[in-house]
Amino acid sequence: MKIAVLSGKGGTGKTLVSVNLAAAAEEAVYIDCDVEEPNGYLFFKPKMTKAEKVTIEIPYVDENLCTGCRKCVDFCKFHALAYVGGKLMIFEEICHSCGGCVLLCPQKALSEKDKVIGEVQKGNSGNVNVITGILNPGEASGIPIIKKLLDDKNEGRKYTFIDCPPGSACIVMESIKDADYCILVAEPTIFGSHNLNLVYELVKLFGKPHGVVLNKCLEGENPSEIFCLEKGIRILGKIPFDNELGTINSNALISVRESEKYKDMFTSLLKDITREVQHEAAIDSKW
Known part of the structure; x- marks a missing residue:
């Protein structure tokens, strides 16, 4: 089951959601496709097992x-x-x-030679296989690295969580193309609802089943929640604007491993998402 986690911009809590869902699963693969600035490994602190260079072919003139x-x-x-x-x-x-x-x-007169543009690192952290893509600074595109990340087979793991790059550009499209379900993470602001619309239009274009997680929720009006209600988008869960969670996250710790409250919350969220994916699969099988 491949679950992609998206957001219209950086800083909404995309990595928070994907890291904690992976940690809440009995066994999972976490793939960090945000190759320009990967940070999931800061939370998992995996024991590295393998690193592999990623190359592209560029022209060479005689x-x-x-x-x-x-x-x-x-x-x-x-x-x-x-x-x-x-x-x-x-x-x-x-x-x-x-x-x-x-x-x-x-x-x-032109032939091709290999050029290293980054690497893929693999490691383990408890119940999670952690796979991270790292693009070298200044390179034109991270798509070859994302292709390498997603081409690797991860048999024997029920869940694969794809931590996508922010936004809705080509690298995001490459990250979600084989996903079974997409989680859209949004902040409770007008700007947040605007960026939510960007990734909402993208997953609709790809025909991906999806739902929204609202992060940093406070009392009062939530423009992103209003957007979901108007569009008929399922709200999978709400994460509060909470000092405990903020402290855990700022210390690069995983909430489900530090707090029973958040372990219960993300475990419940994972169960809801699993039911959604199974429901969509059942509908597809009827056709």
Whole structure:
């Protein structure tokens, strides 16, 4: 069962929810797809078992074969190639690794070489297998690392929790494409409801079953809750704006391992989500 946890922006509590749901399960896999700034490992503090470099292929020019026709330069929409002073220049930092320039070169002057863009780290923390993607600073895209994270097989684990990047860009789409269910985490503000709408539109586009967890809840009006009621979105749970939870979280500890109150809350939330996923699966099987 693959459960993706999303938010319209950073800081809403996406990692709080995904880390604690994984810890509340009897056994789980936690995958941190927020490769530009992963932080789930700070809570789990896993015992590392494996690290693997992730590479992409980028063009390499044989200057003896290049005639300066500039067909590759004209082709590249990312402006990663330029022909200056009788020499082809390749700007690796903005190359998106599409391989089109290599295919197009009439002189076969371009070939490809591997470039390391980051790594995948694996470890264990109690009942949770922790898998973290780390993108090197300045790289154009984290999608190759996310593909590697999600391609790994995790047989024998009932739950896989995918801690997605914030927002609704391509890296988020890549993170949720194979998810069975999406949890949208939102704050109780007008800005929070606006960002909730971004990820809501995304999961609708992908046809993913979904529900909302409202974080940092206080007494009074909650614009994100109003948004859910207006759109008919199921509210899976509400996390209060609470000093105890804030202290535990700021100390990089896992709430379900530190507090019976929050262990009960996230265990109950996990049961509700499991029922939702099973219900959706039953509906799909009828069709």
